[in-house]
Amino acid sequence: MSVSEELKDPWGWLVAGVSGGLGWAVLAAPLGPAAIGVGAAIGAVVLGSKVALGSMRSSSAQPRERRDRLPEAPADSPQGQFVQRARAAAAQIAHLADRPADPGLRAELAQVDDEAGTVVQTLRELAGRVTLVDGALRSAQPDQVRQEEGRLRASLAAETDPQLRAERQRALDAVTAQSESLARLARLRETLLARAQTAALDMEGLAARTGELVAMGTSAFEGDPAGQILADLTMSLESVREGLAEADEVSRGWSG
Numbered sequence: 001m002s003v004s005e006e007l008k009d010p011w012g013w014l015v016a017g018v019s020g021g022l023g024w025a026v027l028a029a030p031l032g033p034a035a036i037g038v039g040a041a042i043g044a045v046v047l048g049s050k051v052a053l054g055s056m057r058s059s060s061a062q063p064r065e066r067r068d069r070l071p072e073a074p075a076d077s078p079q080g081q082f083v084q085r086a087r088a089a090a091a092q093i094a095h096l097a098d099r100p101a102d103p104g105l106r107a108e109l110a111q112v113d114d115e116a117g118t119v120v121q122t123l124r125e126l127a128g129r130v131t132l133v134d135g136a137l138r139s140a141q142p143d144q145v146r147q148e149e150g151r152l153r154a155s156l157a158a159e160t161d162p163q164l165r166a167e168r169q170r171a172l173d174a175v176t177a178q179s180e181s182l183a184r185l186a187r188l189r190e191t192l193l194a195r196a197q198t199a200a201l202d203m204e205g206l207a208a209r210t211g212e213l214v215a216m217g218t219s220a221f222e223g224d225p226a227g228q229i230l231a232d233l234t235m236s237l238e239s240v241r242e243g244l245a246e247a248d249e250v251s252r253g254w255s256g
Contacts, residue, residue, distance in 0.1 A: 070128030077134070078193060079127035082200040086123050089203035090116040096207075096214045108230055109210065115237050116206065122244045123199050126192060129251045133189045142182045149175045188251065195247035202240045209233055 073080035093116045097109040152175060156168040213229045 068125075068129075070125055071131045071135070073124070073127035073131045077127075077131065079130040079196050082196040083120070083124050083127045085200040086120050086203040089200075089207040090120045092207040093210050096210050099214050105213075105230075109214075112206070112210065112233050112237065115241075116203065119199065119203060119237065119240050119244065122241070122248075123196060123203075126196050126199070126244055126247055126251075129248075130189055130192045130196065133185060133192070137182065137185060137189070140178075140182055140185075142179070142186070145175060145179050145182060149179050191250055192247050195243055199240050199244055202236060202243075206233060206236055206240075209236070 073083055075081070075084065090113075093109075094113050097113040098106060100106050100109065149172070152168060152172040156165065156172055159165045159168055209229055209232060213233070216229075
């Protein structure tokens with residue numbers, strides 16, 4: 001329970017009262033009236049300890065959101081290069097965001113800057129998923145699986161013994177299922193990689209539009225064209241976020 005809930009718990013007050021009363025009863029003879037204050041202090045300490053321990057237990061019991069442990073995309077990989085491009089674009093937006101003299105425009109660009117940073121982080125996670133898929137494909141060795149599938153098909157076609165044919169067919173079914181799973185995994189990689197490329201290109205476009213807006217030196221609240229550019233920035237950021245969210249849903253919904 002939270003601190004407020006612990007304070008509302010009648011059992012806590014009952015235990016504190018009993019503890020304080022026992023303390024007063026024990027100390028009444030040697031301390032006289034002063035034992036009342038000591039008993040009250042004992043009760044307060046007991047109540048405070050119960051509240052603290054209860055709230056700590058509640059905090060530790062609450063499940064923490066755990067994010068997927070994704071690898072960092074290699075810098076020389078396609079997905080890693082897309083992240084670098086998006087990061088450079090976000091850095092350019094941050095460099096420009098504080099330059100306008102108009103405070104309203106600075107506030108709007110500061111929000112664009114914050115959201116651009118969020119987009120880069122999401123793109124990093126997407127690139128990590130692509131890297132994870134790359135590792136899975138390398139480990140599975142799709143070329144070797146396809147070769148084995150071809151050999152089994154040829155062997156099955158040449159086999160005349162019914163029992164051996166049945167066994168060959170079971171082996172072929174297994175390797176075919178594996179081959180189909182790897183094909184789906186390869187398509188998933190291409191889908192995620194295409195989305196990462198789109199996000200990087202969109203971020204570069206956002207940086208260019210931000211530079212255009214700042215170079216104009218006009219307030220975004222004076223109408224076109226500055227206001228239109230700012231509206232385009234907001235819509236473009238939302239589009240990038242939605243695209244990355246869709247890609248994440250695709251990757252989570254994939255089943256091999």
